[in-house]
Amino acid sequence: MFKNLLKTLNVGQPAPIPAPGEAAEHLIATGNAAEDAGRLEEAHACYRQAVALAPALPKAHLNLGIAREALGDAAGAKASYEQVLALEPGHPFGAYNLAKLHFVEHRPGPAEDLLRQALAGKPDFTDAWVLLSNVLDARGKTGEAAEAIEQALARKPDYAGALYNQATILRRLGRLDEAEAAVARAIALAPEPQYLGLHSALLAAQGFAEQALEPLRRAIALQPHRFDLRSNELFLLNLVEGTGVQELWERHRALGAEVEAAVPALPLPSRDPRKPRLRLGLVSGDLRAHPVTLFLLPVLERLTRERFEVFCYCSTANQDEFTSRVRALSDRWIDVAEWTDARLTETIAADAIDMLIDLGGHSGDVRLGVFVGKPAPVQLTWLGYLNTTGLTRMDYRLSDTRCDPPDLSQPRHSEQLLLLPHSQWCFRPFVTVEPALTAPCERNGHVTFGSFNKVVKLTRGLALRWGRLLHSLPTARLLVADVGSAKRRAALLSAIVEGGGAADRVEFAPRVDLHAYYRLMDRVDIALDSYPYGGGTTTFDALWMGVPVLTATGELPASRSAASILEALGLDEWIAPGIDQYEALAIERAAGVDEIARLRRTLRERLRSSPLMDEEAFTAAFEAALERAWRERAT
Numbered sequence: 001m002f003k004n005l006l007k008t009l010n011v012g013q014p015a016p017i018p019a020p021g022e023a024a025e026h027l028i029a030t031g032n033a034a035e036d037a038g039r040l041e042e043a044h045a046c047y048r049q050a051v052a053l054a055p056a057l058p059k060a061h062l063n064l065g066i067a068r069e070a071l072g073d074a075a076g077a078k079a080s081y082e083q084v085l086a087l088e089p090g091h092p093f094g095a096y097n098l099a100k101l102h103f104v105e106h107r108p109g110p111a112e113d114l115l116r117q118a119l120a121g122k123p124d125f126t127d128a129w130v131l132l133s134n135v136l137d138a139r140g141k142t143g144e145a146a147e148a149i150e151q152a153l154a155r156k157p158d159y160a161g162a163l164y165n166q167a168t169i170l171r172r173l174g175r176l177d178e179a180e181a182a183v184a185r186a187i188a189l190a191p192e193p194q195y196l197g198l199h200s201a202l203l204a205a206q207g208f209a210e211q212a213l214e215p216l217r218r219a220i221a222l223q224p225h226r227f228d229l230r231s232n233e234l235f236l237l238n239l240v241e242g243t244g245v246q247e248l249w250e251r252h253r254a255l256g257a258e259v260e261a262a263v264p265a266l267p268l269p270s271r272d273p274r275k276p277r278l279r280l281g282l283v284s285g286d287l288r289a290h291p292v293t294l295f296l297l298p299v300l301e302r303l304t305r306e307r308f309e310v311f312c313y314c315s316t317a318n319q320d321e322f323t324s325r326v327r328a329l330s331d332r333w334i335d336v337a338e339w340t341d342a343r344l345t346e347t348i349a350a351d352a353i354d355m356l357i358d359l360g361g362h363s364g365d366v367r368l369g370v371f372v373g374k375p376a377p378v379q380l381t382w383l384g385y386l387n388t389t390g391l392t393r394m395d396y397r398l399s400d401t402r403c404d405p406p407d408l409s410q411p412r413h414s415e416q417l418l419l420l421p422h423s424q425w426c427f428r429p430f431v432t433v434e435p436a437l438t439a440p441c442e443r444n445g446h447v448t449f450g451s452f453n454k455v456v457k458l459t460r461g462l463a464l465r466w467g468r469l470l471h472s473l474p475t476a477r478l479l480v481a482d483v484g485s486a487k488r489r490a491a492l493l494s495a496i497v498e499g500g501g502a503a504d505r506v507e508f509a510p511r512v513d514l515h516a517y518y519r520l521m522d523r524v525d526i527a528l529d530s531y532p533y534g535g536g537t538t539t540f541d542a543l544w545m546g547v548p549v550l551t552a553t554g555e556l557p558a559s560r561s562a563a564s565i566l567e568a569l570g571l572d573e574w575i576a577p578g579i580d581q582y583e584a585l586a587i588e589r590a591a592g593v594d595e596i597a598r599l600r601r602t603l604r605e606r607l608r609s610s611p612l613m614d615e616e617a618f619t620a621a622f623e624a625a626l627e628r629a630w631r632e633r634a635t
Contacts (some may be wrong), residue, residue: 361385467499
């Protein structure tokens, strides 16, 4: 009775007003629902009301910060996250979100401090471990970054993004086999194009060029518009034994035609062909301790500055002392690593560059997309890639008649070959190291062969030939340098043994610094060149240390690179006319111990006094080639 009476008395009375905290929680829930539905402005309004009702509630400020960040208000988001931490120091999500903003603003120091706060309060915070790994990597603490990403994966082993990050970090640490395994796991979970592209790059770094094509082609199938992926495919095909030279040319030409059809050339103002000073633009991602810089520096040092003004567009990420040397020799230097091709194209056109030189081709950090837009009236490619670019808007490729005999190479080039008189390279060693005075065979009683080429150039077919060579010379030994992957060492050794070579006569040397690399050559009598992609820098290095190089020529320009150097030195007897004659010539040369000993003591001076190290004459020939190109294209 009294209960019913109370109900009667309460009829028409207003409902009780919820507490501010309760109302704020309701607004936050409403905002979350709106946010999930994609209605960010509505969510933002709810969170603002929640903050107004409960200004001491960290959750309200956190959600407001997230909404502000989603709406592009980074400053407002930062203020919200800072308020979260003021109300609750060490709040894991407030610290994490604020750390993200600092990281995006390139402030990794404060980001690291905040992430460590977040993890102190929430050790199982997987995303915080992932972000901490990125931050540590950005600070150059690569080892610690690897440990942080391991912590993330210990908590969430099937996190594809974290596995991808782990692979990139392990790659930088030189732990190639672990990196390849990590990205393979990521692909099994989510076959994203970027994961497939990294897998291809890691397989190539391990030395498996042919196998690297499979994930790369899967990535291309998913993103056929990606010029960089298709460019990488062209580069890898140069390394695969059995690739037809005509097929490779057709692929270059087809890709060039496709991208030129998609990107119109810029309209450029006419240039006075008689102008007294030409602006020379260099585009490269290899301006560091790299062969491109090795061959570029002598030219930049001797270039006639009254005639040529040098602009360097550098996309080199890991810059070093050699970067600084190139920078000092540039009239203008622009770091463009983060720039799109479109932005760089427009900048080069605005800079009124007269002659633009690509130093990479389809290798490394490919910037050929810039040349598609034709931002300069004369465009050339040189040094980085021993083949055509496939672009008709690339006017010239600098080379030499030995590496690119005109009758053989010109029909398979979109560019006009611009041939230097002796060589496309002028050698200057990176470091000063004296050669050994005697050849190893003089004291050992047997010949030691060596391989110093990049591991990606070492094919299974080449390893089989090495095995047959060792079988034919039962006392000979083989030293293979710079094979960082245990998987690749095992594969190469297996092929050598299959070819008939004894495993106990093969030694693999790890990657070492430049001085130790040169000292390895003291242990080698004959350097064996790679095939089908021959050596360039390593050929010069071996000759500089008194080690003769044995090579075989092929149809590709890259199959004639070492031969072009040997011919320039008059060492034709070390060149097999084809890969089928490679082993027989190696056996013949190994029998000439007296000649090997003589070359050990004379090769350095022979190289030093040759056109291959005449920096003044080479630079004069280089300038003459540029002048010819300017006369032909600027009029």
